[in-house]
Amino acid sequence: MVDRVAEAAGPAHVVIRPSTGWTGVSLRDLWAYRELLYFLAWRDIKVRYKQTALGVIWVVIQPLFAMLVFSVFFGRLAGMPSDGVPYPVFAFCALLPWQLFAHALTESSASLVTNQNLITKVYFPRLIIPLAPVLASLLDFLIAFGLLLGMLAYYRITPTLWVWTLPLFLLLAIALAIGVGLWLAALNARYRDVRYTIPFLTQIWLFATPIAYPSSLVPEPWRAWYGLNPMAGVVDGFRWALLGTADAPGGLMAVSAAVTLVILVSGVHYFRRTERTFADTI
Amino acid sequence: MSAVIRAERLSKQYRIGASRTPYETLRESLTRALAAPFRRRSEASERGPASDSFWALRDVSFEVRQGEALGVIGRNGAGKSTLLKILSRITEPTTGSVVLDGRVGSLLEVGTGFHSELTGRENVFLNGAILGMRKAEIRQKFDEIVSFAEVERFLDTPVKHYSTGMYLRLAFAVAAHLEPEIVLVDEVLAVGDAAFQKKCLGKMGDITEQGRTVIFVSHNMGAVASLCQTGLVLDAGRIGFVGPVTEAVELYLGQFSGANELPLMLRHDRAGTGEVKLTGFRLESETGEPVDSIRNGHTARLVFDYAAPAGRPARNVEFQIIVRTESGELLFQFGTRPIARNFGEIPSTGRFVCELERFPLVPGRYRLDAHLAVDGRMSDYVLWLAPLVVVDGDYYGSGYRVFERESRFLLDGRVRCEAAGEAPEHEGR
Incomplete structure (x- = not known):
C-alpha cells in the first residue's frame, strides 16, 4: 500500500500559507498532474460530439464551410487577391490556425466557469483547467490538417522547404490562445459579462487577421505593426512555410512573437494572482 | 507520535x-480598464x-x-x-x-x-x-x-x-x-x-x-x-x-441553549446563498392558534415566514424540515423532496406552512432544522432553528403515555391475537 501511495499525484509535504508577490508557475506541480490535464482534454473531446448526429465530422465541416463561404464571397465575388495561389487553399491554410486559436480561446475562457464544481471541491493546479481545452483543440487541428494536405495534393502544390518551421507558428498560435485564454478565463470567473464579449472579440479578430485577404494589402511601412495582432504573424508564417506566399518571417513576425510573449506572461501572472480567490468568488 | x-x-x-x-492595484486597474463597460453592474453587485x-x-x-x-x-x-x-x-x-x-x-x-x-x-x-x-x-x-x-x-x-x-x-x-x-x-x-x-x-x-x-x-x-x-x-x-x-x-x-432565543432574522449561524431566507417561525394548533408545544396524535402546524432579500420571486424552491433529537440524531425529514414536488414560483415574501398530521413523536424536547433550496442550490440552512417541545396528546386515545425510553415514534396500526384453531380455511380436514 505504501508504494501505491508513493506513486500517486501530489506532493507529500505541503506548506499552505498565503502567497504573496510574484507567483511563478510551479512546473513540477503541473507535471505531477499531467494525467489530469490529459483526462480533462479527453473528456472535452469525448463529450463535445457525444450527442451530435454527425459526431467528429464537425471537426472537418467547420473549416470546410468557412473556406467555401470565403471562396465564394471574397475569392469570387469580391475578387480578393490570393498571391497567385488558388483562393480555397489560400483561405484554408489560414483558417486552420485561426480555428485552432479561436476554438481554444473560446473554450478556455469559459473553462473556469464550466468547471466551477471542480474548483470549489478539489485541489489541483488551476492552470490545468484552461489548458485542457487548448490541448483538445489541437486534435481538431490535426484532423483538419490532414484535409489541408489532401487539398495541397489536389491542387498539386508542393510545400516549401521551410515546412519544418510550421510547428513554430503552431506554437505561436497556441501560446497566444493560452495567454488570451488565461486572461479571459480569470476575468470571466469574476465578471460573467466577459463571456458575452467573446463572440464579438473573435469575430472582430477574424477580420483583423489576414485570412480572407493577404497581409500584402497592408502598405509596407505599416506592415510590421500589423504584427501587433500576433495572429497575423501566425497566418503569414503558415502561408510562407506551406505555400511560399507572404513575406519570410521578419519585422512582422518579431512583433507578433513579442506581443504573444507579453500576453502569455502577463496572462499567467494575472491568472496565478487571481486563482487564490477563484474558489471564493466564482 | x-x-x-x-x-x-x-x-x-x-x-x-x-x-x-x-x-x-496594478491588477485592479487592469481589471477596471477591461471591465469598464460593465463597471456599474459589477460594482452594484459587489456592494452588499x-x-x-x-x-x-x-x-x-x-x-x-x-x-x-x-x-x-x-x-x-x-x-x-x-x-x-x-x-x-x-x-x-x-x-x-x-x-x-x-x-x-x-x-x-x-x-x-x-x-x-x-x-x-x-x-x-x-x-x-x-x-x-x-x-x-x-x-x-x-x-x-x-x-x-x-x-x-x-x-x-x-x-x-x-x-x-x-x-x-x-x-x-x-x-x-x-x-x-x-x-x-x-x-x-x-x-x-x-x-x-x-x-x-x-x-x-x-x-x-x-x-x-x-x-x-x-x-x-x-x-x-x-x-x-x-x-x-x-x-x-x-x-x-x-x-x-x-x-x-x-x-x-x-452552545445551542441560547442560540434559538435570538430572532431568526438576526441569526448569522446559517449556510446558503441567502437568496431566500427564513425570517420567522411559530407553531400553530390545527385551528391556527399560536401554541408553544406540539401534542402528539394531533396536527402540528409549523409556520415559517420567509423573504427574498432581493425582492424578486424565486423559482424552483424546495423546502425541508429536519427533526432531530437534542443530541443531533436524525429522526425524520419532511418537505417537498420526498413527495417529489417543489414550488414552481413563490412570491418574494410569504410563508411555508408545514402540516404534520397525527404527530408521531413521544413527549420530549427535540431540535428543528430547516433547509431551503432555490434551483437546486442551498439558499438557507438553519440548524437548531427552534426547539420543539412535544407533550402527550393521548395518541392512542387510551390514556397510556408512551415515554422516550419505550419508543421514539408512535405508530398507527393494530395488534391482535388469533387462536390456532381459528386459522384460515385451507387447513385440510
Whole structure:
C-alpha cells in the first residue's frame, strides 16, 4: 500500500500559507498532474460530439464551410487577391490556425466557469483547467490538417522547404490562445459579462487577421505593426512555410512573437494572482 | 507520535464589499480598464448590505498526530467548511500557515467531476484523476471499485441513465479507494439512503483503523463521537475547545441553549446563498392558534415566514424540515423532496406552512432544522432553528403515555391475537 501511495499525484509535504508577490508557475506541480490535464482534454473531446448526429465530422465541416463561404464571397465575388495561389487553399491554410486559436480561446475562457464544481471541491493546479481545452483543440487541428494536405495534393502544390518551421507558428498560435485564454478565463470567473464579449472579440479578430485577404494589402511601412495582432504573424508564417506566399518571417513576425510573449506572461501572472480567490468568488 | 498536520494562527477573511488589498492595484486597474463597460453592474453587485469583510476563521491553531481522528464541530457559519477548504488547498488562508506531512485526500463531495454523458467506466478514470490518482493506480483498483459499487453490468452505460443510488455508490467507491495518508471528510458525504450512509460511515471507521489521519466535519454528534478521539469546536471562526471528543460534543450542544432565543432574522449561524431566507417561525394548533408545544396524535402546524432579500420571486424552491433529537440524531425529514414536488414560483415574501398530521413523536424536547433550496442550490440552512417541545396528546386515545425510553415514534396500526384453531380455511380436514 505504501508504494501505491508513493506513486500517486501530489506532493507529500505541503506548506499552505498565503502567497504573496510574484507567483511563478510551479512546473513540477503541473507535471505531477499531467494525467489530469490529459483526462480533462479527453473528456472535452469525448463529450463535445457525444450527442451530435454527425459526431467528429464537425471537426472537418467547420473549416470546410468557412473556406467555401470565403471562396465564394471574397475569392469570387469580391475578387480578393490570393498571391497567385488558388483562393480555397489560400483561405484554408489560414483558417486552420485561426480555428485552432479561436476554438481554444473560446473554450478556455469559459473553462473556469464550466468547471466551477471542480474548483470549489478539489485541489489541483488551476492552470490545468484552461489548458485542457487548448490541448483538445489541437486534435481538431490535426484532423483538419490532414484535409489541408489532401487539398495541397489536389491542387498539386508542393510545400516549401521551410515546412519544418510550421510547428513554430503552431506554437505561436497556441501560446497566444493560452495567454488570451488565461486572461479571459480569470476575468470571466469574476465578471460573467466577459463571456458575452467573446463572440464579438473573435469575430472582430477574424477580420483583423489576414485570412480572407493577404497581409500584402497592408502598405509596407505599416506592415510590421500589423504584427501587433500576433495572429497575423501566425497566418503569414503558415502561408510562407506551406505555400511560399507572404513575406519570410521578419519585422512582422518579431512583433507578433513579442506581443504573444507579453500576453502569455502577463496572462499567467494575472491568472496565478487571481486563482487564490477563484474558489471564493466564482 | 509526531504531528502530521500543524496549523498555526490560521485566519481567513472574506470580503463582502468592494475593498481590495493595496498590493493589487496594478491588477485592479487592469481589471477596471477591461471591465469598464460593465463597471456599474459589477460594482452594484459587489456592494452588499454589509460592505465590509468578516473573518470566517480567526487565529486557529491546532495539531493532529499521525493516525488521529479529529472531529470538527460547530454551528453553521462557524468556519468548519472554510477550515476544510484551506486544508485541502481549495482556498488560501489570509494569514497563518498549515504544514501537512503526507498526501491529502479530500472528500468534500462525492462524484466531483462526474460527467453525465460519460459511461461508468470513463467516469471512474476521470473522477480518479481529479481526486489525484494516477492512471496506473486506477487501473489497478478498477475491479475493486466496480465490485464495491455493484455496477458491473452498467459499466458501459452513460451515468445519466443510472439511478441515484447507483450513481452515488459508484462515486463513493472511487473516493473510498483513494489512499491518502491524510483524509479530510465533510459530512455532506453521508448523503443517500440509510444503508448507504451506514456504508460511508463504516468505510470511515476502516480508514481510521488503518492508522490514517482523519479530519471529519459533521453535525452528527453520534458519528463524531464514535469515529473520533479528539474534538475541535469552532465558534464564530475561533477555536472554542480542543480536547477529548466527549467534552467537545457536550460543549457544542451547550452552545445551542441560547442560540434559538435570538430572532431568526438576526441569526448569522446559517449556510446558503441567502437568496431566500427564513425570517420567522411559530407553531400553530390545527385551528391556527399560536401554541408553544406540539401534542402528539394531533396536527402540528409549523409556520415559517420567509423573504427574498432581493425582492424578486424565486423559482424552483424546495423546502425541508429536519427533526432531530437534542443530541443531533436524525429522526425524520419532511418537505417537498420526498413527495417529489417543489414550488414552481413563490412570491418574494410569504410563508411555508408545514402540516404534520397525527404527530408521531413521544413527549420530549427535540431540535428543528430547516433547509431551503432555490434551483437546486442551498439558499438557507438553519440548524437548531427552534426547539420543539412535544407533550402527550393521548395518541392512542387510551390514556397510556408512551415515554422516550419505550419508543421514539408512535405508530398507527393494530395488534391482535388469533387462536390456532381459528386459522384460515385451507387447513385440510
